[in-house]
Every structure is written in C-alpha cells, then in structure tokens.
Amino acid sequence: MTTPHPRMALTEEVAEALRDGRPVVALESTIISHGMPYPQNVEMATEVERIIRAEGAVPATIAVLHGTPRAGLDRADLELLATSPDVGKVSVRDLAHVIARGGHGATTVASTMRLAALAGIRVFVTGGIGGVHRGAERSFDISADLTELATTPVAVISAGVKSILDIGLTLEKLETLGVPVLTYGTDDFPAFYSRVSGFRSPLRVDSPEEIAATMRAQWELGMTAGLSIANPVPEAEEIPAERMDGVIERALAELAEAGIGGKDATPYLLGRIVELTEGESLRTNIALVKNNARLGARIAIHYAAGAR
Numbered sequence: 001m002t003t004p005h006p007r008m009a010l011t012e013e014v015a016e017a018l019r020d021g022r023p024v025v026a027l028e029s030t031i032i033s034h035g036m037p038y039p040q041n042v043e044m045a046t047e048v049e050r051i052i053r054a055e056g057a058v059p060a061t062i063a064v065l066h067g068t069p070r071a072g073l074d075r076a077d078l079e080l081l082a083t084s085p086d087v088g089k090v091s092v093r094d095l096a097h098v099i100a101r102g103g104h105g106a107t108t109v110a111s112t113m114r115l116a117a118l119a120g121i122r123v124f125v126t127g128g129i130g131g132v133h134r135g136a137e138r139s140f141d142i143s144a145d146l147t148e149l150a151t152t153p154v155a156v157i158s159a160g161v162k163s164i165l166d167i168g169l170t171l172e173k174l175e176t177l178g179v180p181v182l183t184y185g186t187d188d189f190p191a192f193y194s195r196v197s198g199f200r201s202p203l204r205v206d207s208p209e210e211i212a213a214t215m216r217a218q219w220e221l222g223m224t225a226g227l228s229i230a231n232p233v234p235e236a237e238e239i240p241a242e243r244m245d246g247v248i249e250r251a252l253a254e255l256a257e258a259g260i261g262g263k264d265a266t267p268y269l270l271g272r273i274v275e276l277t278e279g280e281s282l283r284t285n286i287a288l289v290k291n292n293a294r295l296g297a298r299i300a301i302h303y304a305a306g307a308r
C-alpha cells in the first residue's frame with residue numbers, strides 16, 4: 001500500500017479502501033466532459049460506478065475541481081463535469097496550470113493515470129485510449145496517453161483503439177515504449193466499436209487472475225510502465241468495422257476541412273461520429289465502458305487479493 005500524495009484529495013470511501021488494501025478502480029473524466037453528450041455522459045458515469053460497486057470494488061472517478069486533484073466524486077461533481085463549459089480537457093501537460101489557477105479539469109487517460117498512481121490506485125477503466133493519429137508522420141500527433149503508459153504503473157482497461165487512429169502504428173509505438181498489450185479472451189486486437197481491427201493481439205489473456213498476475217510480475221521486476229488491457233466490445237453491441245470505416249473517413253475529412261487539430265481533434269471526431277451514426281456509436285460506447293468496468297473490477301479484486 002502506498003500513502004496517497006498530499007496534493008490528492010480522496011473521498012473517505014476511497015481512502016479507507018486503499019488503506020485496507022481493498023480493490024479500487026479509477027475512472028477518467030474527459031470521457032464525461034468531452035467524450036459524450038449530456039445527459040448520457042452523466043448517466044454513463046453513474047452507471048459505471050454502480051457496476052464497479054456491484055462487483056465488489058470501490059470506484060474512484062478522477063478530475064481536478066477548484067484546482068484540487070480528486071479521486072472519488074459525488075453526483076453533483078459528476079453533474080458539473082457533464083454540463084459545465086468551464087471544464088477544460090486536461091492532459092498531463094495541463095495539470096500544473098489548472099491546479100495553479102484553481103480551475104476545473106476533466107482528466108484524459110494520461111493525466112488520470114498519473115493522478116491514480118499518486119493516489120495509490122493501480123487499475124483504471126476507460127472506453128478507448130489515445131494513440132498515434134493517422135498522418136502522424138506529418139502532424140506529429142501522438143497522444144500523451146502512450147508516453148504515460150510508458151512511465152506510470154497503472155493497468156488501463158479499454159476496448160482497444162478507435163480507427164480514427166492508426167491502429168498499427170499505435171501498436172508499434174506501444175511495443176517501442178515497452179508497454180505490455182494484453183487482449184482479453186481473443187487473438188484479435190479490438191477496434192473500440194468493433195471486436196476485430198485486422199491486427200493480431202500481441203498477448204492474449206483469458207482470466208482476470210492472469211491479468212492481475214501479469215501486473216504483479218511487471219512491477220515486481222521494477223518496471224514502471226503501465227499495461228494496456230484491451231477488452232472487446234460485447235458481440236451484441238458491436239458495430240462492424242466495414243460500417244464504421246465510412247463514418248470515420250467522413251469525420252476525418254471534416255476535421256481536416258475545419259482545420260481542427262491538437263487537443264480538440266479527438267473530441268471533435270467523437271462528437272461527429274455520434275452525429276453521423278445517429279447515436280448508434282454512443283450506445284456502443286456506453287456498452288463497452290460498462291463491459292470494461294466489470295472486467296476492471298474483477299482485475300482489481302484479484303490484484304488486491306494477491307497484494308495482501
């Protein structure tokens with residue numbers, strides 16, 4: 001057990017669970033503020049916390065509020081993140097400044113990993129991680145999520161990587177960075193909306209026990225990198241890649257036309273994809289986050305049991 005960093009504010013529930021070595025699962029907040037429309041975003045955030053509790057773990061949604069990095073939020077906090085235009089998208093490079101000015105920030109995968117690690121949380125559930133954008137050889141647009149995975153010891157459960165990114169280059173980059181990429185229950189690396197991306201999984205695992213044991217081995221060896229755990233969307237909810245391809249091509253073309261880049265690129269693409277699929281992609285997005293929450297809670301339970 002690690003003592004939480006003094007700059008982190010934990011709820012009593014999260015602090016006690018960590019003190020007692022009980023399972024805790026971190027959740028990000030950019031997905032709430034910049035990844036989904038209202039009110040589905042706050043409903044998703046609440047439902048995911050409920051699922052994690054029902055599985056027997058403690059949820060800890062992470063954000064910066066009034067300049068304080070927090071782990072564990074209440075309904076009013078979630079509502080604020082879901083509705084307020086004052087909540088910026090905060091990745092690692094933005095953390096210090098939002099804290100210094102006492103502002104609000106929705107944390108990305110990268111900054112959520114960093115704050116989770118400072119709180120002493122090792123398991124983190126999200127929908128999709130950032131990666132190497134298509135055309136990165138010119139734009140240099142590679143998400144800080146990847147550099148964070150290379151340096152911060154947290155296991156991140158996602159549904160793989162969206163094909164708004166270059167999935168092949170993202171997998172190559174993760175290999176270079178020494179990040180274990182485990183796929184749960186399948187030999188195919190999943191593509192978020194779709195169960196199959198056309199890329200093989202680097203490593204297949206078939207149980208939460210095996211994932212928890214891999215986390216332990218990774219960190220007992222003194223390696224500080226995190227792990228990327230890819231959990232395919234349930235079959236009933238998936239949108240086949242053939243159907244998503246056209247939508248994603250169109251959203252990418254519109255992004256280029258609008259001249260949008262930098263940190264606004266991912267939120268823009270996510271929003272356009274929801275519009276272009278008339279909400280179908282949103283239903284899939286919500287379903288896969290819930291599915292990841294179930295797996296993440298089970299991993300946290302096995303990890304906590306082994307750490308005692």
Ligand code: PSU
Nearest residue numbers: 030031035108109128130143144263266
């Ligand atoms: N991918 C998704 N949904 C998301 C994000 C990525 O499928 O909500 C969010 C996550 O918070 C992720 C961030 O960390 O976007 C990556 O942004 P960027 O590409 O600007 O690094």
Ligand code: MN
Nearest residue numbers: 141142143262
């Ligand atoms: Mn970027």
